[in-house]
Amino acid sequence: MRAVQFTEYGPPAVVHVADVPPPHAGPGEIRIAVRASGFSAGETRIRSGRLRDVVPAAFPFRTGFDAAGVVDEVGPGVTGTAAGDEVFGWTAMTARGAHAEHAVLVAWAAKPAAWTWAEAGGAAGTAETGTRVLDRLGVGPGHTVLVHGAAGGVGTVAVQLAAARGATVIGTASPANHAFLRSLGAIPVVYGEGLPDRVRPLAPDGVDAVFDTAGGALPDLIAVAGTPARVVTIADLTAAAHGVHMSHGSPSAAAGDPLAVHALALAAALADEGRLHIPIAATFPLEAAAAAHELSETRHARGRIVFVVS
Incomplete structure (x- = not known):
């Protein structure tokens, strides 16, 4: 089968499609024929080597964490799911490999009818990340939350998840994205120097x-919150120097924050209610993996980048 991988750290050009043996579902797992698979900005940091101390790559390194598709193999012990079901979910973090024609999922939920394949393919990772961080921050009704980078793949979903919890959401973005953020339920504000002064009258x-x-x-985000304890980042590698928690999901609490598995059912329910949309910045075939990395590194993708598998 075709799968995206890289065999050395480097620029986007090191990413390529290779023919590899298809995976098979083990106990408690399912295999899907992938229809779409989300691309995370973290993939660019892994590929470049910037995260080698956190996520060391064993080459060849297969990319992709979340995907949506049609179940074609059910592992021992799995109940309630059968071949032919349409699902979305994620792979084991140690295996990854969702950017491929087939992927093995360890957590999944039924694909909401309201979502296209591209939306479903880009949903699991962003919903998990957003739910994990909002849970850690204890966000609930009546709270005011600032989402920095609110127009990106995770930000757009985090805005909607926080709003669904009854929070008031302020989102940073360039002026060109302010109308878009309002459509998601956020109060927009321009990022950059002077951010605390601009947020103050909004909150x-x-x-x-x-x-x-x-x-x-x-530093500005800590000033907005009043203390590092009320800030969580998924993107800033200087977090520890500022006393800020950097969240990365892990099956083991000792290695990171526990994965928010309940995010899948939550996201599906909100989608069925018309309260969670997955904005898509762009779609690419697997063979254009390098172009997906290049777009992500511009930091101007509005919503999720997704691979669509034909």
């Missing part, structure tokens, strides 16, 4: 939590 009673999806602004 006269203060900001309860800050979710940083973009990086590069921790």
Whole structure:
């Protein structure tokens, strides 16, 4: 089968499609014929080697964490799911490999009818990340949350998840994305120098939590929150120096924050209610993997980048 991988750290050009043996479902797993698979900005940091101390790559390194498709193999012990079901979910973090014609999922939920394949393919990872961080921040009704990088793949979903919890959401983005953020339920604000002064009149009673999806602004984000304890980042590798928690999902609590498996059912329910949309920035075939990496590194993709498998 075709799968995206890289065999050395480097620029986007090191990413390529290879013919590899198809995986098979083990106990408690399912295999899907992939229809779409989400691309995460973290993939660019892994590929470049910037995360080699956190996510060391064993070459060849297969990319992709979340995917949607049609079940074609059910492992021992799996109940309630059968061949032919349409699902979305994620792979084992140690295996990855979702950017491929077939992928083995360890967590999944039924694909909402309201979502296209591209939306479903881009949903699991962003919903998990958004739910994991909002849970850690304790976001609930009546809170005010700032999402930094609110127009990106994780940011757009985090805005909607926070709003669904009854929170008031302020989102940073360029002016060109402000109308888009309003459509998602956020109060937009321009990022950059002077951010705390611009946020203050939007949240006269203060900001309860800050979710940083973009990086590069921790001093200002701490000033907005009033303390590093109310800031969580998924993107800024200088977090520890600022006393800020950097969240990365892990099956083991000792190695990171536990994966928010309940995010799948939550996302599906909100989608069925018309309260969760997965904005798609662009779609690419597997063979254009390098172009997907290049777009992600511009940091101007509005929504999720997704591979569509034909």
